[in-house]
Amino acid sequence: MTQEIDSGGKQVIARAASVLKSLENQRQGLSLSQIAKASDLPRTTVHRIVAALEAQQMVITGSGGIRLGPALARLAASAHMDVVAIARPYVESLGRRTRETVDVSVYRGLHAVSVDQYPSDQELRVVSSVGTAFPIHSTAHGKALLTAFSEDAVRRLLTDPLESRTPLTLTTVDAVIKSVSEAQVRGWAVDEEEHAKGVCGIGVYLQSGLAEHYAISLAIPALRFYENRESLKAALLQCKAEIESVIGV
Structure with a gap:
């Protein structure tokens, strides 16, 4: 059971990292669909990850789309x-x-x-x-x-x-x-x-x-x-x- 939890935790972190990497150098921001394409993840998965990251100020949503947030700075x-x-x-x-x-x-x-x-x-x-x-x-x-x-x-x-x-x-x-x-x-x-x-x-x-x-x-x-x-x-x-x-x- 512990091994399964560890594996799942690593997968969540890897997916979150993929989302953050897709936003690197994207000063104007990206849409959920663009992030999903860049990170090669389902749009529904990206939506959940973005919501969690936004709660921690690691990403923010603006008029141009989603971009890296102040917590990362x-x-x-x-x-x-x-x-x-x-x-x-x-x-x-x-x-x-x-x-x-x-x-x-x-x-x-x-x-x-x-x-x-x-x-x-x-x-x-x-x-x-x-x-x-x-x-x-x-x-x-x-x-x-x-x-x-x-x-x-x-x-x-x-x-x-x-x-x-x-x-x-x-x-x-x-x-x-x-x-x-x-x-x-x-x-x-x-x-x-x-x-x-x-x-x-x-x-x-x-x-x-x-x-x-x-x-x-x-x-x-x-x-x-x-x-x-x-x-x-x-x-x-x-x-x-x-x-x-x-x-x-």
């Missing part, structure tokens, strides 16, 4: 903090191993915004305030975040000419797309004094399973970057793998 905000908390021990470990500054960033349109940092303990170091918004096209963490998007999406986001921070900044959309495409293939992005003279970076995209996009990066003085590039890259990739293993993606 609150859960997403909580999940955002959880990702930072989950990553923190591994970020600290990476910082201790490399003795370089580690940043955790989140995607915010044209910027990568720092949400956590473990600063280097060396006399010559690269440190910025948590909450700083960095240009997405000229930083390692920014380009790492862009690897999550298609070329078309990047072209819609960026506009020529791009802001130049140093003589090495990539100032055309084509050049940034080429750099991002290379990062997608090899699994890591690089900033070689593109954002600030004398400062380099390596960044990786963090698979979180959430709608938010995160990156982890190392900020390194150019004087140490080139001679330690391979070991820094390996340590960063290990950190990424450890965090993703805990998150379970």
Whole structure:
């Protein structure tokens, strides 16, 4: 009997998840029939699930149809903090191993915004305030975040000419797309004094399973970057793998 109840409970959750997934990115909302088609569920089943989800504010019904509700936004905000908390021990470990500054960033349109940092303990170091918004096209963490998007999406986001921070900044959309495409293939992005003279970076995209996009990066003085590039890259990739293993993606 218990096994049958567990199986039924899993089925209900799976169906509710299908309904919620069908509403992803549907800002205007969908009708019950459209949800039923997208989730491959009977319309009567969708009606019952939507009613239950609406009672919990996970979906709301408006003039355009049914769309995701405010309760999911609150859960997403909580999940955002959880990702930072989950990553923190591994970020600290990476910082201790490399003795370089580690940043955790989140995607915010044209910027990568720092949400956590473990600063280097060396006399010559690269440190910025948590909450700083960095240009997405000229930083390692920014380009790492862009690897999550298609070329078309990047072209819609960026506009020529791009802001130049140093003589090495990539100032055309084509050049940034080429750099991002290379990062997608090899699994890591690089900033070689593109954002600030004398400062380099390596960044990786963090698979979180959430709608938010995160990156982890190392900020390194150019004087140490080139001679330690391979070991820094390996340590960063290990950190990424450890965090993703805990998150379970």
